[in-house]
Amino acid sequence: MAEYSLFSLVRNAFTGNRAWRPAWRAAEPKPSYDVIIVGGGGHGLATAYYLAKEHGIRDVAVLEKGWIGGGNVGRNTTIVRSNYLLPANSRFYEWSLKLWEGLSAELNYNVMFSQRGVLNLAHSPAQLDAYARRGNAMRLEGIDCELLDRNDVAAFVPGLDVSPDARFPVLGGLLQRRGGTARHDAVAWGFARAADRRGVDIVENCEVTGFLRDSGGRIVGVETTRGTVRAAKVGIAVAGSTSEVIRRAGIDRLPIESHVLQAFVSEPLKPILDTVVTFGAGHLYVSQSDKGGLVFGGDIDGYNSWAQRGNLPVVEDVASLLLTMFPSYGRLRLLRSWGGIMDMSMDGSPIITKGPLPGLYLNAGWCYGGFKATPGSGWCFAWTIAKDEPHPLNAAFTLDRFHAGAVIDERGAGPVPWHH
Ligand SMILES: Cc1cc2nc3c(=O)[nH]c(=O)nc-3n(C[C@H](O)[C@H](O)[C@H](O)COP(=O)(O)OP(=O)(O)OC[C@H]3O[C@@H](n4cnc5c(N)ncnc54)[C@H](O)[C@@H]3O)c2cc1C
Numbered sequence: 001m002a003e004y005s006l007f008s009l010v011r012n013a014f015t016g017n018r019a020w021r022p023a024w025r026a027a028e029p030k031p032s033y034d035v036i037i038v039g040g041g042g043h044g045l046a047t048a049y050y051l052a053k054e055h056g057i058r059d060v061a062v063l064e065k066g067w068i069g070g071g072n073v074g075r076n077t078t079i080v081r082s083n084y085l086l087p088a089n090s091r092f093y094e095w096s097l098k099l100w101e102g103l104s105a106e107l108n109y110n111v112m113f114s115q116r117g118v119l120n121l122a123h124s125p126a127q128l129d130a131y132a133r134r135g136n137a138m139r140l141e142g143i144d145c146e147l148l149d150r151n152d153v154a155a156f157v158p159g160l161d162v163s164p165d166a167r168f169p170v171l172g173g174l175l176q177r178r179g180g181t182a183r184h185d186a187v188a189w190g191f192a193r194a195a196d197r198r199g200v201d202i203v204e205n206c207e208v209t210g211f212l213r214d215s216g217g218r219i220v221g222v223e224t225t226r227g228t229v230r231a232a233k234v235g236i237a238v239a240g241s242t243s244e245v246i247r248r249a250g251i252d253r254l255p256i257e258s259h260v261l262q263a264f265v266s267e268p269l270k271p272i273l274d275t276v277v278t279f280g281a282g283h284l285y286v287s288q289s290d291k292g293g294l295v296f297g298g299d300i301d302g303y304n305s306w307a308q309r310g311n312l313p314v315v316e317d318v319a320s321l322l323l324t325m326f327p328s329y330g331r332l333r334l335l336r337s338w339g340g341i342m343d344m345s346m347d348g349s350p351i352i353t354k355g356p357l358p359g360l361y362l363n364a365g366w367c368y369g370g371f372k373a374t375p376g377s378g379w380c381f382a383w384t385i386a387k388d389e390p391h392p393l394n395a396a397f398t399l400d401r402f403h404a405g406a407v408i409d410e411r412g413a414g415p416v417p418w419h420h
Contacts, residue, residue, distance in 0.1 A: 003021065003108075023189055023192065023193040023196070024068075024192045024193055024195075024196035024202050025196055025201075025202070026204070027061070027196075027201035027202055027203050028201075028203070028226075029061060029063070029201070029203045029206060029224065029226050029227060029229050030061070030201065030229070031228075031229065031230060032221070032229065032230040032231060033059050033060060033061045033201070033229065033230075033231045033232075034057055034059040034060065034231065034232050034233070035048075035051060035057055035059070035060045035061075035231055035232065035233045035234075035235065035385060036060075036061050036063060036221070036222055036229060036231040036233075036234045036235070037060065037061070037062045037063070037234075037235045037237055038063055038208045038222065038234065038235065038236045038237065038238055038245060039062075039063075039064065039065075039071075039236065039237040039238035039239065039241070039245075040062045040063070040064025040068050040071075040188075040192070040202060040204065041064075041071040041072060041073040041188070041237065041238070041239055042072075042073035042184075042187055042188055042191065042370070042371065042374035042377075042378075043073075043237040043239070043363050043366075043370065043373070043374060043377045043378055043381065044062050044064070044235075044237035044238075044363075044378075045062060045068070045073075045188060045191035045192050045195055045202075045378070046191050046374050046375055046377065046378020046379070046381075046382075047235060047237060047363065047377075047378040047381040047382050047385070048060045048062045048191075048195040048200045048202075048378075048382075049107075049191050049194050049195040049198065049200070049378060049382075050378050050379045050381075050382035050383075051200075051382040051385065051386060052195060052198035052199060052200055053194075053198060054379070054382060054383070054386075055382060055383075055386035055387075057382075057385075057386055058198055058199035058200065059199070060195075060199075060200045060201070061200070061201040061202075061203055061229065061231075062195070062200060062201070062202045062203065063203050063206045063207075063208055063222065063224060063229070064202070064203065064204050064205075064206060065205070065206065065207035065208070065241075066204070066205065067204050067205070068188055068189070068192050068202065068204060069184075069185045069188040069189065071239060071240075071340065072239050072240065072340040072341070072342070072366075072370065072371070073184060073185070073187065073188045073371065073374070074184055074185045074188060075184075075263065075308070075338055075339070075340035076184055076263065076340065076370075076371040077263050077285060077287070077295050077296065077297045078181040078182050078183070078184050078287070078295070078371060079118060079179070079180075079181060079276050079285060079287065079371070079372065080097065080100055080113070080118075080179055080180055080181060080182055080371070080372040081093070081097070081118040081176055081179035081180075081276075081372060082094040082096065082097040082138075082143055082176070082178075082179070082372075083118065083120070083134065083138060083143070083145060083174065083176045083179065084134075084138070084410060085133070085134045085137050085138075085410055086137075086349075086408055086409075086410055087137075087141065088349070088396035088397070088408050089349055089408060089410055090137065090138060090141045090143060091141060091393055092350075092373070092376055092380070092393050092394060092397070093369075093372065093373065093376065094141065094142075094143050095376050095379070095393055096372060096373050096374070096375055096376025096377070096379075097178060097179070097372070097376075099375035099376055099379060100113050100182065100372075100375060101113070101115075101178075103182075103187075103190070103375055104190075106194075107190035107191065107193070107194045108194070109186060109189065109190030109193060109194065110183075110186060110190075111182050111183055111186045111187050111190050112181075112182055112183035112186055112290065113180065113181075113182040114180045114181050114182065114290075115177065115178050115179065115180040116180040116181065116274055116275045116276065116287070117156075117175055117176065117177045117178075117179060117180065117275040117276065118175070118176050118179030118180065118275070118276040118278070119148070119153070119156065119157065119173045119174070119175045119275055119276065119277050119278070120173055120174045120175075120278045120280060121153065121160075121170050121172075121173045121277065121278065121279055121280045121281075121325075122170070122171050122172050122173055122174070122280050123168040123169060123170060123171060123280050123281040124171065125171065127171070127280050128147075128171050128172050131147060131172070131173070131174035132147055134174060135147050135174050138176075143176070144176060144177060144178050145174055145175065145176050146174075146175045146176075146177070147172060147173075147174060147175075148172050148173045148174070148175055149171075149172045150162055150169075150170055150171055150172055152172070152173075153170055153172060153173050154170075156175070156275065157273070157275060157277055159272065159273070159326055159328055160277065160325060160326060161324070161325060161326065161327055166324075167324060168279075168280075168281035168282075168324065173280075179276065180276065181276060181287050181289075182371075183290070184371065187371075187374055191374075191378070203226070205225075205226075206224050206225060206226045207224060207225045208222045208223070208224050208245060208248070209222075209223050209224060209225060209248065210222065210223035210248050211223070211234070211248060211249040211250075211360075212228065212230065216358070217357070217358065218357070218358040218359040219234050219249065219357050219358065219359035219360045220232075220359060221234070222234060232359070233359060233361065233385055234359060234360055234361070235360075235361040235362075235363065235381060235385050236360065236361070236362050236363065236364070237363040237364075237381065238364075239341065239342070239343050239364070239366060239370065240258045240306065240340065240341025240342055240343050241258075241306070241341065241343075242254060242256055242258075242343045242362075242364040242365075243256055243257075243258060243343075244258075244306070246356075246362070249357060249360060250357075251356060251357070254364070254399075255345060255346040255365075255399075255402040255415075256343050256344065256345050256346075256351075256364060256365055256417075257304055257344045257417040258304055258305065258306055258341050258342065258343060258344070259300040259301060259302070259303070259304060259305060259341070259342050259344050259417065259418075260300065260301045260305040260307060260308070260309070260310045260339045260340070260341060260342070261297065261299075261300045261301070261310075261339060261340055261341075261342045261368065262297060262298075262301065262309075262310035262314055262315070262318070262337055262338065262339045263295065263296070263297040263337065263338060263339075263340075264295070264296050264297060264315070264318060264319070264334055264336070264337045265289070265293040265294065265295050265296075265334075265335050265336050265337075266293050266294040266296075266329070266332040266333065266334055266335055267293065267332060267333045267334075267335050268291055268292030268293050268335075269288070269292050269293075269294065269332070270292065271288065271292070272288060272294075273286065273287065273288040273294065274288070275287070277325065279321055279324070279325050281324075282298070282317075282321045282324070283298045283299045283321070284296065284297075284298045284318060284321035284322060284325065285297060285298075286322060286325070286326075293335060294322075294329065294332065296318065296322055297318060298314065298317060298318035298321060299314065299317070299318075299418065300342060300344065300368075300417075300418055301314050301339075302314075302418075305341070306341055307339070307341075308338070308339050308340060308341060309338065309339045310337070310339040315334075315337060319334070342366070342367060342368065343364050343365055343366055343367070343370075344365075344367050344417035344418065345364070345365030345366075345367060345417070346402060346407070346415040346416070346417060347401075347402075347407035347408050347409045347410070347415065348367050348408075348409065348410045348411060349365065349367075349396075349397065349407075349408035349409075349410060350363075350364070350365045350366055350367075350370070350373065350377070350397050351363070351364045351365040351397050351398070351399050352377060352380050352381050352384060352390070352394040352397045353384065353390065353394075353397060353398050353399050354384055354385075354388060354389070354390070355399065356399055361381065361384060361385050362399065363377060363381045365397075367417075376393070379391075380393050380394040380397075381394075396408055
């Protein structure tokens with residue numbers, strides 16, 4: 001299925017590029033399906049793909065309110081890593097990272113996954129100790145990582161201010177070489193095309209406005225702006241819209257808040273930064289895209305919002321952190337900024353579960369880190385929907401952990417919606 005071969009490129013160049021087969025069909029919704037996935041972001045599309053591929057469930061519709069790639073999957077800073085402390089998170093994200101490593105071949109679509117390393121900087125002895133602890137926990141799970149000292153960091157990231165009299169001197173860092181970046185919309189398009197080729201209907205411009213229930217209270221379909229669609233099972237994967245969508249099923253409260261997160265890109269430069277660096281004395285992450293722009297971001301804006309754009313104080317905060325790390329970037333111009341709506345859970349860990357109503361399945365709570373989870377999340381959610389039980393990799397990501405007190409609190413900092 002090599003659709004983008006050199007031969008096809010040349011042939012289409014001579015025929016006015018009119019003969020390309022669409023990457024996915026513009027499907028009309030059928031009256032009923034075995035499974036409906038609400039939300040055509042990375043997680044919804046990956047779920048549909050793995051339902052078809054791993055479980056042979058092909059009578060699937062992905063219902064997307066807007067267009068494929070218009071949500072967070074096309075708005076993120078594309079960092080992929082598995083450097084987590086707690087076993088539930090590190091096992092799940094490591095499985096996702098392993099899927100990333102074969103994803104371009106799996107989808108026959110170049111998702112431009114680049115394992116250029118992710119380096120978390122430490123600026124105090126206590127922080128370096130914490131990274132050593134995290135690194136040891138990762139190694140116990142068989143995950144690669146290296147603890148770097150200041151000289152190693154200086155050699156690994158030229159241009160970084162590692163001088164001892166810097167405002168936040170760099171003492172070292174935790175490096176995961178298998179981490180890196182990918183091309184975000186290629187991930188959406190690759191999963192969409194691969195799911196479509198296996199028979200999944202991808203229905204764009206189709207907002208789910210309500211849920212159908214039978215007399216026993218089981219969810220048996222959805223109301224949409226394009227009519228009623230019935231299904232044996234309905235999975236929700238709408239990221240920042242989770243609380244709004246699930247309210248339409250009669251559930252008023254989830255342990256999730258919606259917040260805006262901004263991202264920024266500079267004018268393009270020649271290659272200057274060939275890894276991902278995060279600043280440990282504040283919240284800042286930066287990498288360089290293949291087009292040359294420095295892509296960076298920081299904290300959520302700090303108030304609940306469903307607007308896909310943010311405010312100026314965060315722009316100033318994030319830009320000043322970037323210059324603290326790399327003073328020479330001060331001469332760059334900012335090209336663009338944008339925002340996405342994040343589904344922030346109260347322990348910084350996700351929810352991939354059967355329920356909370358019969359016939360309903362929920363995938364949410366991705367906080368800052370859902371892009372890297374895309375293949376792993378789709379794989380586990382498809383398993384949960386197909387088998388009506390969680391895979392061991394997502395068994396801890398239940399909704400009732402918040403009632404039971406079994407939270408997966410990666411930061412150990414209590415129930416606030418700004419973790420990941
Ligand atoms: C600025 C920014 C930077 C980020 N950086 C990173 C990063 O570096 N690394 C990382 O791992 N993660 C990152 N993330 C997080 C990551 O992008 C998200 O966690 C992840 O993309 C969420 O899953 P998704 O792709 O399925 O979401 P989305 O793409 O948002 O998909 C949800 C879809 O549901 C649709 N929808 C909503 N309501 C309805 C409805 N009623 N009916 C039908 N469809 C509906 C939406 O239109 C949307 O397309 C970042 C996010 C942002 C915003």
